[in-house]
Amino acid sequence: MKDDDIRLSWWERNQRIEALSLPNTLPDMLAEAAGRWPNQIAYNFFDRGETRTFAQLRVEVRRLADALQQLGIRHGDHVAVMLSNRIEYPITWLALAEIGAVMAPIVLSSTPREIHFFISDCEARFLVVEEPELRTRSMRPGEGPLPPAENVIFVGPVEEHRSSPRYDTLVAQGSADFAPLRAPTANDPVNIQYTSGTTGLPKGAMLSHRYWIIGAAATMEFFGIDHVSALSVSPFYYIDAQAFALKALYSGARVDFSPRPSINRFVDWLYQNQTSVTWLTEQVLELPPRPEERAAGVKLFLGYSQSVETIKRTLERFGAPTRELYGATEFGGGAAVPLVVEDPAILGTCGVPLPFRRLRIVREDGREAVPGEVGELWVSGDGLLQGYWKRPEANADFLADGWFRTGDLFVQDDRGYYSIVGRIKDMIRRSEENISALEVEQVIKDFPGVLDSAVVAVPDPEREEEVKAYILMAPNLEPPSFEEILSHCRERLAPFKVPRYLTFVDEFPYTPSEKVAKKQLTAGVDDLRAGAWDARDQIQR
Known part of the structure; x- marks a missing residue:
């Protein structure tokens, strides 16, 4: 097939696809799937032995939606969700969609600082989480921006906080004959999906049905x-x-x-x-x-x-x-x-x-x-x-x-x-993760005595790109050890954001707008690893 024929045929096919009659909302799509393929397996979390057919999925989704609505979750409410890969995750998302509520997923490796930011920024009224994720971080419901205990829903085993709602109990109490107080529409948001950006802290993209x-x-x-x-x-x-x-x-x-x-x-x-x-x-x-x-x-x-x-x-x-x-x-x-x-x-x-x-x-x-x-x-x-x-x-x-x-x-x-x-974006892509250089720079600049920082990408055959931090200390200060800087970063950043390469500099080149001129900083350097401390291999390059 000639190139022009390929493009023409796919342009025509695109037009046919765009003319298809599609479901309006995620609840509509789930209902259609359960009707067409009731006994086929939809989701298989094979490492945990958890499966649901399309029919089973819809029943559990609607039972949970009914219970969550009774708990007080309403159309337009924002619900933070912080779970590992388990069957309850997609079921919770689809249940919130039935109500017309909005899921705000939180990366599981997030630090307390990052969790506080996500919950505060998206104004989450409820949190769905596995209890160990809070306990290991010494975080408790009702403290800081975390919702109160009655609005924190625990998935899986619970050792403390027994007064909080439990996922299994909610599903058992809910009815599959669920009716939303206000039905969602196609253009209602169903996600606030945080994405890194060059403005520093992540931005919440509002994604609709x-x-x-x-x-x-x-x-x-x-x-x-x-x-x-x-x-x-x-x-x-x-x-x-x-x-x-x-x-x-x-x-x-x-x-x-x-x-x-x-x-x-x-x-x-x-x-x-x-x-x-x-x-x-x-x-x-x-x-x-x-x-x-x-x-x-x-x-x-x-x-x-x-x-x-x-x-x-x-x-x-x-x-x-x-x-x-x-x-x-x-x-x-x-x-x-x-x-x-x-x-x-x-x-x-x-x-x-x-x-x-x-x-x-x-x-x-x-x-x-x-x-x-x-x-x-x-x-x-x-x-x-x-x-x-x-x-x-x-x-x-x-x-x-x-x-x-x-x-x-x-x-x-x-x-x-x-x-x-x-x-164009000042982003680093490491092992399929997007990292904002500015966010890492801001964390490093919070270390006592650090005057400025510049974070750049280092090409890497295994991870696509690695993270390198240039650090400028205030005058007449003895630089800290690299491990002190890394420990500071690990407490405040998810592991994939922590720099691998670090180096101290005596000065930075700056643009007229007082930003570090990163192109000038790295110009003419064949190997950006040279002279830097390699935190993974524990060697000076």
């Missing part, structure tokens, strides 16, 4: 995926696992959720569950080949910024194609490479727009780029984020006339395919 339904339909229909098994290795507080959960409701697929990401167990999980679709864990290609790789039966790997060489190696090892799926929290999927494409030059791109998405590349001067010119990618379409929670300045910066400014630098070739060439 429509956002999730569009995302599920666009991906499943674009790739022609139906009635398959998908493996999710992402924690459920991240958007990838949530997206898989809803793709199951849309298509009748079974989703197998791993307890946590693991390179060494990835192939075992594929083989054990006979996975059809999953995100590619690229580091697995560095492990010795195993016969289980082809026996797993994978039909499609989804990838982000995969090289042509990686795509080739994956096909050789697993016998399955890898296709780019470019996206972001704010708009879900934006572009993808069609399955029918075989040209290596196209496989290395981000492909063509997904259904419901329009793309444009805008130059620095505000004019639209022509093919071959680099500019910022803007995305528009149905079901984008509704804005950032309580961040009017960010909304003004990132949302312009219905277009979301991604901060990613793109180029379109003369055949119409889009490719990412870099990022």
Whole structure:
């Protein structure tokens, strides 16, 4: 098939997909799934032995929704959820959606400082959590921004706080004949999904029912995926696992959720569950080949910024194609490479727009780029984020006339395919985690005697990028040990944000606006590790 024919056929297919009749809300989608595939397994948390069929899922969701509504959760309420990967997580999310409430997921490795920020920022009236997560952090209901005991719902075993509601008790008390006091609508928010940004602390992206339904339909229909098994290795507080959960409701697929990401167990999980679709864990290609790789039966790997060489190696090892799926929290999927494409030059791109998405590349001067010119990618379409929670300045910066400014630098070739060439945002991507350099800098600058700090990305073959911190001490002060700085960071940052490389400097180059000139700081340095303390390997590089 010629390139023009491929793009034309997928443009026509996108139009057909956009004309489909879709459910209005997540409760509608769950009801349809339970009616069409009642006895098929929807969710399988295989490490815990927890499964639910579509029919069982809907019954438990509605019983929990009824109990939560009786507890006082109302349409529009914000509920913070901090759980490990377990069946109660998606059930809680879907139950809140039935009420019209909004889930605000909290990263499980968050420090007390970060937890306080999330709960305070999103104004959560309720918290759903496993008790050990509070106990090990010496946090108690009702202290600081944490909701009172009667509004903290515990999942799993409880040693203290026995007066707080329990998940199991609520499900047992609730009725499957649930009726919301106010029914949710397509444009009601269902998530406040925190995403790191260059403004420092995370921003809460408000995602609607429509956002999730569009995302599920666009991906499943674009790739022609139906009635398959998908493996999710992402924690459920991240958007990838949530997206898989809803793709199951849309298509009748079974989703197998791993307890946590693991390179060494990835192939075992594929083989054990006979996975059809999953995100590619690229580091697995560095492990010795195993016969289980082809026996797993994978039909499609989804990838982000995969090289042509990686795509080739994956096909050789697993016998399955890898296709780019470019996206972001704010708009879900934006572009993808069609399955029918075989040209290596196209496989290395981000492909063509997904259904419901329009793309444009805008130059620095505000004019639209022509093919071959680099500019910022803007995305528009149905079901984008509704804005950032309580961040009017960010909304003004990132949302312009219905277009979301991604901060990613793109180029379109003369055949119409889009490719990412870099990022405007001062972000670091470490092991698939997005880290705000500014947030890490702010924590380091809180250390006594630190005058300024600059955090940059260091290319890394295993983790994509590592975190390096340059530290400027106040004059005439003896620098602290690197371990003191690291201990300070570990108390205030999730583990994946803590710098690996640290170095002290005598001065910083600054821009006219008094910001560290990071390009000048790192210009001409072939190896950013050189001369820095390596916290992982405990050596001076």
